[in-house]
Amino acid sequence: xxxxxxxxxxxxxxxxxxxxxxxxxxxxxxxxxxxxxxxxxxxxxxxxxxxxxxxxxxxxxxxxxxxxxxxxxxxxxxxxxxxxxxxxxxxxxxxxxxxxxxxxxxxxxxxxxxxxxxxxxxxxxxxxxxxxxxx
Numbered sequence: 424x425x426x427x428x429x430x431x432x433x434x435x436x437x438x439x440x441x442x443x444x445x446x447x448x449x450x451x452x453x454x455x456x457x458x459x460x461x462x463x464x465x466x467x468x469x470x471x472x473x474x475x476x477x478x479x480x481x482x483x484x485x486x487x488x489x490x491x492x493x494x495x496x497x498x499x500x501x502x503x504x505x506x507x508x509x510x511x512x513x514x515x516x517x518x519x520x521x522x523x524x525x526x527x528x529x530x531x532x533x534x535x536x537x538x539x540x541x542x543x544x545x546x547x548x549x550x551x552x553x554x555x556x557x558x
Contacts, residue, residue, distance in 0.1 A: 446527035449478035449554045455540060456550040460489055462502075462541030467555055469498030469537040476528035477509055477538065478554035481521070487547035488515040493540040495532035502539035507532060512543065528556045 453466050467475050475495065482491060492512045497505040509530065515521070532538070542549050 447476075447556055447558065448527055449476075449525065450556045452552050452554050454550070454552045456548070457489060457542045458548045460543050460545070462543075463496075463539045464541065465496075465498075465502055465537045466493075466540050466553055467538035467557070469495075469532070469535045470557065471498075471535045473557050474531040474534055475536060475538050476531045476556040476558075478527070478529055478556060479522075479524040480551055480553050481524060482513075482515065482549065482551035483520045484515070484547070484549050485518055487517050488519055489542040489544040489547045489549040490514050491540070491542055491549055491551075493538060493553065495536040496539050498535050498537045502537065502541075505533065505536070507536065509538075515549070517547075524554055 455464070455466060469475060480493070490512055492510050494502070494509050495507045496502040513521070538553060538555060540553065
């Protein structure tokens with residue numbers, strides 16, 4: 424009878440929401456504000472034996488906005504080598520708020536990659552936050 428109770432307790436523990444959670448929460452947020460077209464900018468430096476996990480972003484701007492994209496690239500290369508796209512180029516309208524935020528980690532970069540952003544366009548400004556984790 425005791426074995427049966429232990430088996431049932433183990434089954435309940437394995438099927439609980441805590442046991443089912445296999446991803447980690449986002450740990451960090453890095454803000455940015457660009458008043459002109461800027462980039463590429465290494466916003467999260469890579470570390471040799473770690474991955475950066477993208478958790479999304481928030482973009483907010485009042486008035487004319489720059490276009491925006493972010494990606495990963497090999498650390499220390501000026502965001503130019505071994506590029507892995509995470510978003511397309513967003514051609515953003517004026518007076519915008521865009522939220523793409525995950526509670527837990529999302530797609531990961533290859534080992535040692537950095538997260539990079541770039542704003543493009545002739546005029547305007549853009550501010551936001553990139554959410555991420557690294558392990």
